[in-house]
Amino acid sequence: MIRDITLGQYYNRESVIHFLDPRVKLVATLVFLMSLFISTNIFAYAFATLFLAMAIMLCKVPLSFILRGLKSLILLLLISVVFNLFLTPGETILSFGILHITREGLIIAIKMAIRLVYLVIGSSILTLTTTPSKLTDGLEKGLSFLKAFRVPVAEIALMMSIALRFIPILIEETEKIMNAQSSRGADFDKGSIVDKAKSLVPLLVPLFVSAFRRANDLAIAMEARCYSDSVSRTKLKPLAYKGIDYITYVILFLYIMLIIFTRYIKIDVGIM
């Protein structure tokens, strides 16, 4: 049932990409997303496609698994394509009654579709190849410069990892409460949306009460184990860059340079 939901859809494989430092992967994802939005012509898109194809091949995750993330996007994709297609003013190339498809609209729609699809694939590669705890570690270390601005980075990272730890527990608890309510005649599926929302109240109230009780227990247990925000903590698995991580940074730098360079190629190829 709902217990099968996994947060962060980690896919365990032995690959170069799985092996990379999480900070590198975060930067790589960011660089790739940026590159999509500064891409203007067909060359840029070709390079981006090549880059993405290489990442997909190297990560050894089945393509069907990677594409699964696109399912939830279909509606958004459809809406944005249709709106761009019909509502962009410009040179008309096709007409259906009062609806006109313009040349400019077609270009924008295609670009938008490619960007959205690549964006989702790119970020799913990150979550498919990195465990949530590594991702948290990467964020903590990668954003540690924010400590200078008094942002409690380490505390936020700890909060994130505790949240991850408690997701399965709270899901189990939700199931228990749902069963308890159902056995006394509650129905969570029937009626209008308003009825459904109302039926969630007796579910959420005990869930919140129990979550607060757990939080209190955990705080006491953490204190008993010498946790204090005033001392600096050491790490069991400190992040350290390896050779491959530096190589990846160089590749990323070259890639973004290439994409920027394509902006200065002035050619009139096809519709792009």
Place this chain on the structure above:
Amino acid sequence: MPPFIFTNILSLIDIKNLIVDFEVADADGVALSKKRVLNDITLSIDDGEFVSILGKNGSGKSTLAKCLNALILPTSGDVEILGLNTKDEKNLMSIRQNVGMTFQNPDNQIVSSIVEEDIAFGLENLGIETEEMKARIDTAMRSIGILDLRNSMVSKLSGGQKQKVSIAGILAMKPKIIVLDEPTSMIDKSSRVDLLNTVKYLNEHENITVILISHYVEEIMYGKRTIVLNDGRIIADDIPSEILLRKDILDFAGIDMPYIPKLATELKNLGKKLKGNETKVESLCQYLK
């Protein structure tokens, strides 16, 4: 932080006239009144002891446990651990490092999703270096017998395994004393026996002082000394086999006498020639032969 070595103190834990009051709200949640949870407790526990603290719900046993590592401070009186007073803020870290504590609900005391990372939590707080940390985690997991769980997801473990993980987590901090607050109340019977045998092993082979808080009378047989609490007062402090036969004390504390001593006492009352101190099946069988 090096372990503390004191040669001139006699007892590990020294409690003098400890009184703890809680402020409790009435049924409407408004007016506050004071409730005395611990009333004039004086107690000392020596190095290497295995003490069980028995009492029904609300007898103050959990509060007493929390006083031992400064999670609760005395309203009056003193608690000294290795000669360090819990009232002094400076002592807080060394007291908590020396008094490891686990709690009733195994889920609510584990911080990380991976076993190994959770055991590391206390060490990370103490600022131990990575290499030393790995060695200590290894040793702790070996003593508890959970080496094979190193990279397991905590959410996939049973209750008994989770309790073992939390004990390993405090053991890695090299405490002198471990306080187990009802560790078996949420786990099944076979894991219960297994867990308590592990605790007994730690007490006998690693010279760790154990304080076991419990409301199961069967569990006090693992220890060498039993303290019975009722309404915040110590009503008995003796070896477990003596406590088991004191029906008055057990009644007073609202605890049922276990089956074997009960049978022995009843047989004795019927005029059979029993010593009346049989607590084990074997000794009773000896008689019936």
